[in-house]
Amino acid sequence: MLHIVDDEEVVRDSLSWLASSRGIAATAYASVADFLAYAAAGQFDVDGDCVLLDVRMPEMNGIAVFDQLAARGLTQRLPVIFLTGHGDVPMAVDALKRGAFDFCEKPFNDNQLMDRVQEGLAAARHASAADAVRARLATLSTREREVLDLILAGKMNKVVADELGISMRTVEVHRAHIFDKMQVKTAVELAGLLK
Numbered sequence: 246m247l248h249i250v251d252d253e254e255v256v257r258d259s260l261s262w263l264a265s266s267r268g269i270a271a272t273a274y275a276s277v278a279d280f281l282a283y284a285a286a287g288q289f290d291v292d293g294d295c296v297l298l299d300v301r302m303p304e305m306n307g308i309a310v311f312d313q314l315a316a317r318g319l320t321q322r323l324p325v326i327f328l329t330g331h332g333d334v335p336m337a338v339d340a341l342k343r344g345a346f347d348f349c350e351k352p353f354n355d356n357q358l359m360d361r362v363q364e365g366l367a368a369a370r371h372a373s374a375a376d377a378v379r380a381r382l383a384t385l386s387t388r389e390r391e392v393l394d395l396i397l398a399g400k401m402n403k404v405v406a407d408e409l410g411i412s413m414r415t416v417e418v419h420r421a422h423i424f425d426k427m428q429v430k431t432a433v434e435l436a437g438l439l440k
Contacts, residue, residue, distance in 0.1 A: 246270050246271070246290040246292070246293075246294050246295075247260075247269050247270065247271040247272070247294075247296075247366070248271075248274065248280060248283065248295070248323070249261060249264075249271055249272070249274065249296075249297045250277060250280045250296060250297065250298045250299060250302075251273070251328065252299060252302040252303055253299075254275065256299070256328075257273035257274075257275065258273070260273070260297055261273050263359060264359065267359045267362075267363070269359070269362060269363070269366070270290075277304045277305045281313060284313075284314060284317070284319055289322060289323075289369075289373065291373070292366065292370065293366040293367065293370035293373065294322065294324075294366070295323070295324050295325075295326065295362050296323050296324065296365075297358075298310060298311065298327055298328065300328065300329035300336070301331060307327055308340065311325050311327075311343070311345060320344040321368075321369075321372040322369055322373065322376070323369065324365035324368050325346055326345070326346050326347045326358075326361055326365060327345055327348045327349065328350075329348070329351065330350070336348075346368065349361070378427075378438060378439070381426055381427050382427075382439075385422075385426060385427075388409075388419060391409060392405055392416060392419040392423060393435075395408060396423070396432055397435070397436055423435070
């Protein structure tokens with residue numbers, strides 16, 4: 246989902262139309278507060294989210310909005326592309342150094358902007374997938390993590406049992422729990438998930 250945050254209705258409408266011409270779902274916000282409420286709710290799109298954020302708005306400037314997203318740890322999940330008609334190089338460099346996805350000056354090239362939006366959506370999907378794997382890893386017990394490390398090292402159940410001083414049956418139970426929690430069926434899938 247593309248989130249367009251701009252105080253000018255004509256810009257919101259134009260960007261919404263441009264996104265739809267590329268098959269990108271978009272939601273436009275006239276109010277910074279409405280967008281921040283969306284971000285705070287954490288109901289992110291499974292296909293990824295990206296934000297087109299105007300720098301100069303009367304309610305709150307885009308840099309302050311970005312700072313709030315950064316403070317909540319959301320800049321990976323919500324890649325921000327700044328839009329400005331009054332860009333200055335130091336502002337753009339600072340925003341990029343602090344984690345903005347891109348900084349575009351108006352007028353912009355429609356195709357280049359939408360290409361960057363698609364790249365932002367892909368980055369958000371990747372961040373979301375990585376978060377899901379970290380969440381699954383967090384469900385493993387300490388012993389399951391030890392077994393996981395030895396499985397990833399390519400060790401057979403008997404070797405894992407000997408190294409950890411537990412029975413082979415216990416290793417098999419831990420292995421089954423690991424596969425279940427990590428939502429994989431084989432050690433190869435597990436290794437691919439964690440690479």
